[in-house]
Amino acid sequence: MASVTVRSSSHDYEVLIGKGLRRNLGEVISSGYTSILVITDSTVQDYYLQDVQESLAEAAPVFSAVVPAGESSKSMGRYEDLLDRCVELKLDRNSLIIALGGGMIGDLAGFVASTYLRGIDYIQMPTTILAHDSSVGGKVAINHPKGKNLIGSFYHPVKVIYDMETIETLPESEIRSGYGEVIKHAFLSDAEWAHRLLKGKLSELSVDQLENDLMRGIQVKASIVEKDEREAGIRKYLNLGHTLAHAIEAELGYGEITHGEAVAVGLLLMMKLSNDLKGAELPLQDYKEWLIRNHYPISVLNRIHPEQMVEKMKLDKKTLRQKINFVLLHELSDPYVVEIEENQLVEHMSLLMNEVSGE
Helix, strand or coil: EEEEEEECCCCCCEEEEEECHHHHHHHCCCCCCCCEEEEECHHHHHHHHHHHHHHHHCCCCEEEEEEEHHHHHCCCCHHHHHHHHHHHHCCCCCCCCEEEECCCHHHHHHHHHHHHHHHEEEEEEEECHHHHHHHHCCCEEECCCCEEEEEEECCCCCCCCEEEEHHHHCCHHHHHHHHHHHHHEEEEEEEEHHHHHHHCCCCHHCHHHHHHHHHHHHHHHHHHHCCCCCCCCCHHHHHHHHHHHHHHHHHCCCCCCCCCHHHHHHHHHHHHHHHHHHCCCCHHHHHHHHHHCCCCHHHHHHCHCCCCCHHHHHCCCCCCEECCCEEHHHHHCCEEECCCCCHHHHHHHHHHHHHCCCC
């Protein structure tokens, strides 16, 4: 079992990574909770809920709440349903919420924990590669119909428990989704790591390589969060690729493509803007080939309209005074934030769409 310690202003917490951890939760979760509510989704429920409940049976009364799988559950309605469940079960300030699932569940359950009784403990138990990013750093949120994660807070878990065995049941789309964030972390931190990833094929990943990539991604996230917990400065760099990604998700409907796939497409625009507007020499062609080789849905660029994307981007959390801020790269591992004019965004999105369609 490997571990990383994340330091926050409220408390330090461990990220534990290993195989079979869900069956030994009594050994890694502090005792003394009056009750435990496991929040999961309709897909994860069938695989892992029973294991988690049985491993905690002697610790405290264990309850569950299940929401439909998919990004559409990160809604005000599901949030209200879960609060109703907390009240129904009479959870108190010594109760614990466990977020068992992918990034959607982590965000939703974490937001419930952050607001119920003004905040109770919660633990992240990610079951996807993508959630190696979202489970660390204390951002929890639900979506608004006009934009992703517009309703949320900063609220850190007391622990993150990453059972690597849960990765074995992931479909190909979820592996792609997870590596959208993994490659983002590589672009932010280490050119050599990024070039290694760009040569690879996700279907040929070894377990050791996967665990190593996840650990490195968590370390990158943790190191940035510790320096800028509330996104006043360098934490904004973690939004690399996300400005277009969030706009695509809002435009197509949450769940049409996965979040990580949208991020991967967003990174494509980031590279083009960095190269064409700011004179960088990022490996744009190598990245396009990596996306195609690993079956990322870059064809979604042919389904969007640049002008509408710009309007969506104005609702992004990084937008200030209606000016759209993008995270770009001087070179791999050297990010910065800059305002991009609307006409430039429209022009370069149109160019990118033409390149993707082969025109």
